[in-house]
Amino acid sequence: MARRLAVTTWKNKDGAAQAHVAARAVVLVKPQSYMNDSGIPLARISHWWKTPAGDLLVVVDDLDLPLGRLRMRASGGSGGHNGLKSIIEHFGTEFSRLRAGIGRSSDEAIDHVLSPFTRDEESVLDAVVGIAADGVLLWLERGAVDAMNFINAWRPPGEDKTAKNGQEQQT
Secondary structure, three states: OOOOOOOOOOEEEOOEEEEEEHHHOEEEEEEOOOHHHOHHHHHHHHHHHOOOHHHOEEEEEEOOOOOOOEEEEOOOOOOOOHHHHHHHHHHOOOOEEEEEEOOOOOOOHHHHHHOOOOHHHHHHHHHHHHHHHHHHHHHHHHOHHHHHHHHHHOOOOOOOOOEEOOEEOOO
């Protein structure tokens, strides 16, 4: 997203790297805290910019989605994601979120999340990151419903277009 918005400068403040994009009235935030505490810097920054929860779009990785699958919702629970749990503690559930699937592996969750992608996994990432960025821009320009329709209909390269939630639909 930073590349799409031509961000070249980040400021480290309030426990996060921040980039203000005045032309879009957007602040990109990358918490530098532990994921379980990511709501703390986001709350500080949101308070400074007077951003209500409904104006937030949080992007997270998700073990429970297959690699490359994207899912956007306008509100909801944490789905077991500790970073979202922390954000919900500070903002409630009425903020948009974009989940990017990284899938599960036989490794412990923490090892899988922190390990680099394999070459096979990297081959999917360019398309996924591009579509995710398109979805974020659509969310900014036309709102959550249009962005959700776009993101939730997309499937990663090689995934069957009839698949739903990583499973084949039953007929």
